[in-house]
Amino acid sequence: MTTPMRISCAFPPVPGTPGHIELAERLGYHTAWVYDTPALQLDVWMTLALAAVRTERIVLGPGVLIPSLRHPMVTASAIAHLVSLVGADRVVVGVGTGFTGRRAMGRKPLRWADMPGHVGTVRALLRGETVEVEGRPVRMLHWPGQAPDRPIEVPWVLGVNGPRGVDAARDLGCGVFTSRPRPGASFDGVPSATLLAFGTILDAGESLGDPRVLATAGPGAAVAYHAFLEQHDDRIAGLPNAARFRELAEAVPEDVRHLALHAGHLTELNEIDREVVTAESLRVVPFACAAGEVPERLDGLAASGITDVAFQPMGDIDRELRRFAEAAGLPGA
Numbered sequence: 464m465t466t467p468m469r470i471s472c473a474f475p476p477v478p479g480t481p482g483h484i485e486l487a488e489r490l491g492y493h494t495a496w497v498y499d500t501p502a503l504q505l506d507v508w509m510t511l512a513l514a515a516v517r518t519e520r521i522v523l524g525p526g527v528l529i530p531s532l533r534h535p536m537v538t539a540s541a542i543a544h545l546v547s548l549v550g551a552d553r554v555v556v557g558v559g560t561g562f563t564g565r566r567a568m569g570r571k572p573l574r575w576a577d578m579p580g581h582v583g584t585v586r587a588l589l590r591g592e593t594v595e596v597e598g599r600p601v602r603m604l605h606w607p608g609q610a611p612d613r614p615i616e617v618p619w620v621l622g623v624n625g626p627r628g629v630d631a632a633r634d635l636g637c638g639v640f641t642s643r644p645r646p647g648a649s650f651d652g653v654p655s656a657t658l659l660a661f662g663t664i665l666d667a668g669e670s671l672g673d674p675r676v677l678a679t680a681g682p683g684a685a686v687a688y689h690a691f692l693e694q695h696d697d698r699i700a701g702l703p704n705a706a707r708f709r710e711l712a713e714a715v716p717e718d719v720r721h722l723a724l725h726a727g728h729l730t731e732l733n734e735i736d737r738e739v740v741t742a743e744s745l746r747v748v749p750f751a752c753a754a755g756e757v758p759e760r761l762d763g764l765a766a767s768g769i770t771d772v773a774f775q776p777m778g779d780i781d782r783e784l785r786r787f788a789e790a791a792g793l794p795g796a
Contacts, residue, residue, distance in 0.1 A: 468761050469493040469771040470791045472784065473526055473659055475500060475730055476510035483780050484514040488521040490784060491793035494555060496526030496640075496659075496773050502567040503728055508541045515548040523549060526659070526773065527557035527622035527640055529564035530581035531573060535596055539588035539603060542617065543610045551617050557640045558582055559622025566693055567725040569718070575627045582619060582635055590614040620657060629653065640773075643690060650768035657771040658764060661686075662750030663778070664757070664786040671751055672742035679778035680751040682729055684744040685736040689724050702747065704739040711735045730777060750774065750787065757790035 471494035472487045474480045484495040495514060499507045507525045514523055523545065528538065546554050558581065560572035573581075587594045591613030593602040603613060620638035623629050625645050632639045638655030641648075650656035661683020663676055670676070688708050691699035699705050712735060715723045727733040732740060745751040749760060764772060772791075776783030788796035 468765050468769070470788070470793055471496065471522075471657065471771055471773040473498070473773040473775040474510075475504040476507050477504050479780065480510050481513035481517055483776075483784065484521065484523070485517045486781060487784055488518045489795050490788040491795035492521060492784075492788065493771070494522040494524065494773065496524055496557065496657075498729070499525050499528045499532065499564050500567065500728075501532065501564070503563065503725065503730075508545070511545055512548060515545060518549075520553075522553050522555055524555035525557055526657075527559035527620070529561045529573075530558060530578075531561065532564060535581070535584045535588060535594075536601055536603070539585050540605075540610070542585070542589060543603070543605070543615055546611050546615055546617065551611075551615060554617045555620065556617055557620045557622055559640070562622075562690060562693070563725055563728055566721060567728065569721045575631050578621065578631050579635055582621075582637070586619070589616070618654070620655065624648075643687060648768075655770045656768050657773050658749070658769045660749045660772050660774050661777070662745075662748045662752065662774070663783060664750070664754050664790050665752060670742065671745045675778070676745070676751065677740065677742070678732065679783065680745050680748050681732045681736065681740045682727065682777055683748045683775070685732060685740050686729055687747050688736070688739065689728065693721075693724070703741055703743040708735065708739040711738055729775065754786065754790035757787070758792070761791065
């Protein structure tokens with residue numbers, strides 16, 4: 464069965480990522496998102512540029528940028544550079560408040576109230592307008608041949624989980640990018656809703672408790688523990704071994720706790736994770752399942768308003784990309 468939902472992929476910016484994006488294109492994935500996680504991995508824009516020169520079709524974008532990490536002009540110039548490499552029809556820009564781009568450095572996320580200003584400033588720069596930043600007027604001064612002609616128009620998405628984020632996206636005309644949508648979340652009125660999804664396709668005879676499965680899908684489950692603890696989200700109580708996780712996390716001094724929590728984030732289980740993540744924990748991961756279950760799960764997500772699944776492979780990346788592509792019915796699988 465082939466689902467009408469778009470099937471995309473997401474990656475941390477590590478040395479092998481450009482090659483994995485090249486494989487994803489051959490398999491038929493729609494978009495390759497790359498994280499903005501400088502405390503954990505490498506540079507998002509350099510990774511996207513390296514992927515750009517190795518691909519011909521796949522849409523590329525940061526998923527998601529943290530505005531406080533760069534001056535708006537730096538972001539506008541980076542977007543323009545990526546557009547110059549692949550064209551505006553192959554670029555999408557995601558922006559978020561900072562989990563984990565800020566949390567991993569011990570900082571609180573940005574305020575949702577500030578997001579329209581952040582996005583609006585970069586959009587205005589890309590249109591060729593003069594805007595005020597830090598009390599001074601700025602404009603893209605690139606002459607012909609130094610950057611694409613303005614205006615530069617690309618789609619934008621906001622990294623959201625709750626209603627305030629969805630409202631902000633709706634007001635800005637942006638899509639949404641979510642990993643832990645709150646129960647009953649509505650994506651009405653936004654142009655797209657992308658779910659960052661984790662898991663692994665089980666081999667015949669495998670179970671959720673098998674070491675390979677836990678090592679591959681476990682980091683996707685662990686991120687829920689990290690997020691709910693740091694966000695003081697009551698949903699942490701519903702996770703297996705939640706009390707033990709809280710005990711282990713709070714045993715780390717508060718000023719360095721973020722270093723322990725985010726070590727290995729979304730790539731491997733860290734020392735705390737290995738104490739609490741079990742087969743039961745994987746129920747929070749949407750695609751830790753047999754290949755035959757994937758179409759029905761995609762249909763269920765589509766019914767909830769999700770328009771695009773961005774699958775992040777872990778462990779044996781080639782294997783994970785191929786198996787998920789096959790299960791989702793992608794044309795190159």
